[in-house]
Amino acid sequence: MRPFVQYPLRAALGHGNRRTLSSLRELGGERVSVVRSSSTEFGANIQKPCSSSGHRCRVLSSNHYQMLLGRSETTIPQFSRLIHVTKAVDQEGGIPVEDEGKKLVGKQYECIHADLVADGDVGLITLDRPKALNALSHALMVEVVDALQTFDASTQVGAIVLTGKGKAFAAGADIKEMKDKTMVDAYASRFVGHWNAVTAIRKPIIAAVNGYALGGGCELAMLCDIILAGERAQFGQPELNLGTIPGIGGTQRLIREVGKSRAMEMILTGKNFMGAQEAAQRGLACRVIPAMFSL
Incomplete structure (x- = not known):
């Protein structure tokens, strides 16, 4: 699987935007991973596949991410995390479908x-x-x-x-x-x-x-x-x-x-x-x- 580049959703991650991670993980049957980022970590992580089990990834745009955000007890700090969504494309064989x-x-x-x-x-x-x-x-x-x-x-x-x-x-x-x-x-x-x-x-x-x-x-x-x-x-x-x-x-x-x-x-x-x-x-x-x- 080719490397997948993660893109930071800087505009979307505001202190006023709240949603529990468990709620995010339930979106559309997909799994949401939250990765802490710093200048060194981001530089090291962008060349790694976002999944090692035959999953494909997509990045939520800021508009889509803001639409998904609601109110809950958990705050996602501004600029501190990257959100990406992974979805199994073939649960049995783990073979990615054509993009x-x-x-x-x-x-x-x-x-x-x-x-x-x-x-x-x-x-x-x-x-x-x-x-x-x-x-x-x-x-x-x-x-x-x-x-x-x-x-x-x-x-x-x-x-x-x-x-x-x-x-x-x-x-x-x-x-x-x-x-x-x-x-x-x-x-x-x-x-x-x-x-x-x-x-x-x-x-x-x-x-x-x-x-x-x-x-x-x-x-x-x-x-x-x-x-x-x-x-x-x-x-x-x-x-x-x-x-x-x-x-x-x-x-x-x-x-x-x-x-x-x-x-x-x-x-x-x-x-x-x-x-x-x-x-x-x-x-x-x-x-x-x-x-x-x-x-």
């Missing part, structure tokens, strides 16, 4: 590519409609959600990277597909529902923006947990030029990320796109990396 993430290797999608990188610890999703600047069609979003959910169910994948092929991350929704649809049609076809499904993914999603992230493309990037901006990245909300408005929470999220005045300028003019450096300075992006960065 969910591996099911995507070689799977044929029409609008995206999905693969495992970094020795299988990272799921990589690449939007692959370069001639359409990776316009976010209904079919593309269905495939993105399918890949995200598969990686999310993986016991091996710890993070997911979302990027675009060519000179755009995504230049917006597929206008040709939407031109004859009303908002009622969009909701009836689950077009909006597929976008909301992105926010339900428990593992961290990193948007690697390597070009235009406009309209729905900018909104998709903001649905991710972290944005890394290539030197040529351009963020914008030009929907006004088409007689519409951002429909996937762009008006709310952009204001929270860059401030009201700058966000309103971008939304109400449909112009004045934000470059990579400004995005990093204002906090929309985490940092700027070389345009030809390697994933």
Whole structure:
């Protein structure tokens, strides 16, 4: 069994979060191990398998962990422990089943590519409609959600990277597909529902923006947990030029990320796109990396 890297749930382990270990161990028939960590212990333990008996492991994300926490008599001290969950996959033979993430290797999608990188610890999703600047069609979003959910169910994948092929991350929704649809049609076809499904993914999603992230493309990037901006990245909300408005929470999220005045300028003019450096300075992006960065 390959080594499993434990990730600390620092944000989740607060003094106000309480639950008995016996209660945690009963979750879904799974066993919960609590491992004390220090700088030396963590460095020594991360290369060890989390189980020696044919069990597979998964790490609770901070959101999932907070959801599980309740009130009881036992306090879990902040920053002092790591939580991981082990589950027997074959009680009789002790043989691990195929990891969910591996099911995507070689799977044929029409609008995206999905693969495992970094020795299988990272799921990589690449939007692959370069001639359409990776316009976010209904079919593309269905495939993105399918890949995200598969990686999310993986016991091996710890993070997911979302990027675009060519000179755009995504230049917006597929206008040709939407031109004859009303908002009622969009909701009836689950077009909006597929976008909301992105926010339900428990593992961290990193948007690697390597070009235009406009309209729905900018909104998709903001649905991710972290944005890394290539030197040529351009963020914008030009929907006004088409007689519409951002429909996937762009008006709310952009204001929270860059401030009201700058966000309103971008939304109400449909112009004045934000470059990579400004995005990093204002906090929309985490940092700027070389345009030809390697994933």
